[in-house]
Amino acid sequence: MARLPPPPFDSWSRQCSSVEGKSWPEAHPTRRVLNVPTKCADELISQAAALLTESAHLSDGWIAADVPRALIQVDPNSIATWTAKLQILVDQNPDLEILLAGSDRYPQNLRTVKSRPALLFVEGHLRGADDRAVAIVGSRGADSTALDTARSLAHDLASRGTTIVSGLARGVDSAAHKGALEARGRTLAVMGTGIGRVFPAENAELSESIRRHGALISQFPPGYGPTKTTFPARNAVIAGLSRASVIVVAGERSGTRIEINQSLVQGRPVLLWGPLLGAQHWAKTLAGEPLVEFVESASEIEESLKQFAA
Numbered sequence: 155m156a157r158l159p160p161p162p163f164d165s166w167s168r169q170c171s172s173v174e175g176k177s178w179p180e181a182h183p184t185r186r187v188l189n190v191p192t193k194c195a196d197e198l199i200s201q202a203a204a205l206l207t208e209s210a211h212l213s214d215g216w217i218a219a220d221v222p223r224a225l226i227q228v229d230p231n232s233i234a235t236w237t238a239k240l241q242i243l244v245d246q247n248p249d250l251e252i253l254l255a256g257s258d259r260y261p262q263n264l265r266t267v268k269s270r271p272a273l274l275f276v277e278g279h280l281r282g283a284d285d286r287a288v289a290i291v292g293s294r295g296a297d298s299t300a301l302d303t304a305r306s307l308a309h310d311l312a313s314r315g316t317t318i319v320s321g322l323a324r325g326v327d328s329a330a331h332k333g334a335l336e337a338r339g340r341t342l343a344v345m346g347t348g349i350g351r352v353f354p355a356e357n358a359e360l361s362e363s364i365r366r367h368g369a370l371i372s373q374f375p376p377g378y379g380p381t382k383t384t385f386p387a388r389n390a391v392i393a394g395l396s397r398a399s400v401i402v403v404a405g406e407r408s409g410t411r412i413e414i415n416q417s418l419v420q421g422r423p424v425l426l427w428g429p430l431l432g433a434q435h436w437a438k439t440l441a442g443e444p445l446v447e448f449v450e451s452a453s454e455i456e457e458s459l460k461q462f463a464a
Contacts, residue, residue, distance in 0.1 A: 195244075198252055198254065199237055199240045199241060199244070199252070200233075200237060201254060202236075202240055202252050202254070202273055203233050203234075203236035203237040203239075203240055204233050204236075205217055205254075205272050205273045206236045206240075206273070206375050207229065207232040207233045207236055209273075209375065210232070210375075214381065214383035214384060214387050215374050215375060215378050215381070215383075215384065216271055216273075216373045216374050216375075216387060217271070217272045217273070218269040218270065218271060218272060219255035219256070219269075219270050219271065219272040220268055220269060220270075239376070240252070240376075243350075243376055247277065249277050249278055249279070249365060250275065250276070250277055250349070251275075251276040251277075251279075251280070252273070252274075252275060252276075253273070253274040253275075253276060254272065254273060255270055255271065255272050255273070259280070260274070261274075261280060261284065261285075261394075261395055262282075262285045263284075263285055263287065263394060263395050263396065263397065264391065264394040264395055266420075267390070267394040267420055269390065270391075270394060271373035271391065273373065274371060274372070274373055275348070275349040275371070275372045275373075275374075275376060276369050276370070276371050277349055277365050277369065277370040278364065278365040278366070278367075278368055278369030278370055279368075279369060280342075280369055281340070283315065283317060283340070284317045284340065284342065284395070285397075286315065286316055286317060286397065287316065287317040287318070287319045287342065287395055287396045287397060288311060288316050288317070288318065288319065288396055288397055288398055288399075288400060288455065288459075289318075289319040289320060289392050289393065289395070289396035289398070289399040289400065289413070289417075290304055290307060290308050290311075290318055290319075290320055290326065290327075290330035290399075290400045290402060291320055291321065291326060291327060291330070291389075291392065291399060291400070291401060291402070291410055291413050292304060292325065292326030292327075292401060292402035292403045292404055292410055293325055293326060293403050293404050293405065293408055293409075293410060294323050294324045294325035294326075294327075294409075295324075295325060296325045296326050296329075296402070296403050297403075299430070300325075300326060300329075300402055300403040300430055301325065301326065301329040302329075303402055303403075303427065303429070303430065304326045304329035304330045304333065304402045305329040305330070305332055305333035305336075306333060307330075307333065307400070307402070307427075307452060308329070308330040308331070308332075308333030308334045308337070308339075308341070309333040309334065309336055309337040309339075310337075310451075310452040311334075311339075311452050311455065312333065312334035312337040312338075312339025312340065312341070313337045313339060314452065314456070315339075316339070317334075317339070317340040317341065317342060317368070318330055318331065318333070318334035318339065318340070318341040318342070319341070319342045319343075319344065319392055319395050319396045320341070320342075320343060320344075320392065321343065321344055321345070321346065321385070321388060321389070321392055322343040322344070322345055322346075322352070322353075322357055322360070322361060322364070322370075323346075323354070323385075324354055324356075324357075326402050326403065327343075328357060328360060330402075331343060331360060331364055332360065334368075335363050335364070335367055338367075339367075340367065340368045341364055341367065341368040342364075342368050342369050342370075342371055342395060343361065343364045343368070343369070343370050343371065344371045344372075344388045344391045344392045344395065345370060345371065345372040345374070345388060346374075346380050346384040346385040346387075346388045347372065347374060347378055347379060347380050347384065348372050348374040348375050348376045348377045348378030348379075349370065349372045349376045349377075350376050350377050351376075351377050351378065351379060353379075353380045371391065371395075372388075373387065373388065373391060385409065385412075386409075386412045389409075389412045389413045389416050390416040390420075392413060392416075393413060393416040393417040393420055393422055394416075394420055394422075396417075396422065397422065397423070397459055397463075398417070398422055398423040398424070398425055398455070398458070398459055398462070399413055399414065399417040399422065399423075399424050399425070400425045400427065400449070400455060401413070401414060401424060401425070401426050401427060401431065402427045402430060403427065403430045403431065404431070406434070406435075406436040414440070417445075418443070418445060418446070421445070422445070423445045423446070423447075423458060423459070423462045424440070424445060424446045425446075425447060425448075425449045425455055425458055426440070426441060426446065426447070426448050426449070427448075427449065427450070428448035428449060428450045429450060431448070432448055445462065
């Protein structure tokens with residue numbers, strides 16, 4: 155077993171994300187599947203392999219950028235195994251991007267989150283406009299009224315140029331993704347599994363549409379399966395990617411409350427959908443807290459974002 159020092163994220167970013175003030179596409183030929191300069195591709199894969207090896211020691215399968223890593227015992231053979239797997243993966247997947255915390259390509263909104271993932275896998279394409287993202291989330295078992303609301307609201311916001319973030323789950327998440335796609339807008343799906351493993355399986359076709367018109371994002375090792383801890387962890391990334399989280403429908407003890415808590419911990423607004431939540435005691439109580447309020451339209455969401463940003 156070897157003691158591995160923490161990957162030099164900031165150093166990697168300076169050396170490989172830009173050269174003499176030029177972005178990497180201007181400065182270097184690129185390895186297309188990694189979206190980085192050719193000379194940096196091997197370094198990127200090596201650091202990603204080291205992080206994946208370290209994450210195997212953690213119960214929920216991923217590692218935060220702010221976790222001290224110098225004391226973690228790492229098996230060099232495991233790093234070599236992951237390096238080989240990643241080489242194959244990126245060579246076979248032209249839409250795959252591997253992002254290290256600290257690199258220029260790491261999502262802007264997520265950079266300020268303390269427990270942001272040290273490593274992200276992205277299938278599809280991230281754009282600068284995704285900084286204007288809003289999360290739309292809610293219960294998996296939502297009724298038709300809530301599903302229609304999520305779909306319509308996502309359509310309206312996406313039509314206005316807002317990227318819709320959600321979690322690819324059944325119910326409200328799926329409806330939000332579909333609404334954004336129907337508007338020919340952008341949507342990001344933050345997965346509770348690793349890249350290459352869609353859950354629920356019934357969303358495989360939806361995930362392919364999201365990949366083509368947005369991005370699939372995972373903080374977990376490729377192929378990693380769903381567990382009780384992966385979905386709460388991915389909720390923190392949904393909140394971190396978004397300027398605010400819109401809660402369409404949720405029970406007092408719903409898993410959606412994790413998303414609410416993560417948003418507030420990160421200092422991001424939580425917007426409760428008044429027509430469906432306005433009569434619920436827990437929602438009315440929560441609406442008395444800073445950064446939380448009821449909304450009833452896409453226009454109100456945009457106005458709330460302006461007020462919270464002021």
